[in-house]
Amino acid sequence: MTEHTLVDIELHENQNDKQRLRVIVLDYDQTLVDNTVDFYEAYCGAMRYYGTSCLLFNDFLELLRTNNLDRAIPRGVSPEEFFRVFRRLYLSRHSSLQPGVREFLVLMKAFNVKIIVVSGRETPSWYIVWDLNRHGLMEFIDDVLTLNDMACLGLEESFLFDKSGLIKYALRKHGVSSGVVCIGDYVTDYYSCISIGGVFIGLNKYSERNSELEKAGVKMLARDFYEVLVLLSQNGFLA
Secondary structure, three states: OOHHHHHHHHHHHHHHHHHOOOEEEEOOEOOOEEOHHHHHHHHHHHHHHOOOOOOOHHHHHHHHHOOOHHHHOOOOOOHHHHHHHHHHHOOOOOOEEOOOHHHHHHHHHHOOOEEEEEEOOOOOHHHHHHHHHHOOOHHHOOEEEEHHHHHHHOOOOOOOOOOHHHHHHHHHHOOOOOOEEEEEOOHHHHHHHHOOOOEEEEEOOOHHHHHHHHHHOOOEEEOOHHHHHHHHHHOOOOO
16 A cells, blocks of 8 residues: 555545544534424523514414514614523423424434533523433433523623523533534524534524525525435434
8 A cells, every 4th residue: 555545544534534523513402303382482481571563473484484582582682682682581391393304313423423412591500400300312412401501611602692602612612622513493593503613513403594584594494304314414423
């Protein structure tokens, strides 16, 4: 075997190692679980906090599906103020697993991939741990962080629902610097992911919401975790 061939093999192995999937960063609400009713209850709670009656569920669902939730915010209240209240009220009572998520997590652990859940809620992380245990998934999860942990860790958001600080913290904690894939349903998940050098996959059952991600620059879009597995395979992450 020539020296040139040995160099080619070494370069190929280094490229594969750089591409190899090491960590999945999962958003929780509307990504790992479908909890539209919980979302609705928190949204209504924020409306009542500002002295406004809640909108009907079907009207809320249409606003959610089309990414227009700002339209129902009470007059005189900024979206940032409103959603800061909203995310403190967001609890888990009615969640169900997204299609394919259990199979996805089992396969990721078979590939020795770390699974880190990073939520945009401002509720304590133990609440999500409780929900994961209820669904029998916590055995597959290596860490759970929420925006409630930001102050304790001395971190700040660059924009509302910015998770990049939490993701960086989790990667340092688990000794990972490459091979990061993030999965989420909203543009702030995407911006948080690319700011730390991760690869992003958008996941939504509503095509309109995936269209918003596509406009923001997202290249890989899925409707469920079965499609996520196909995307990971097609892009060489499961080689």
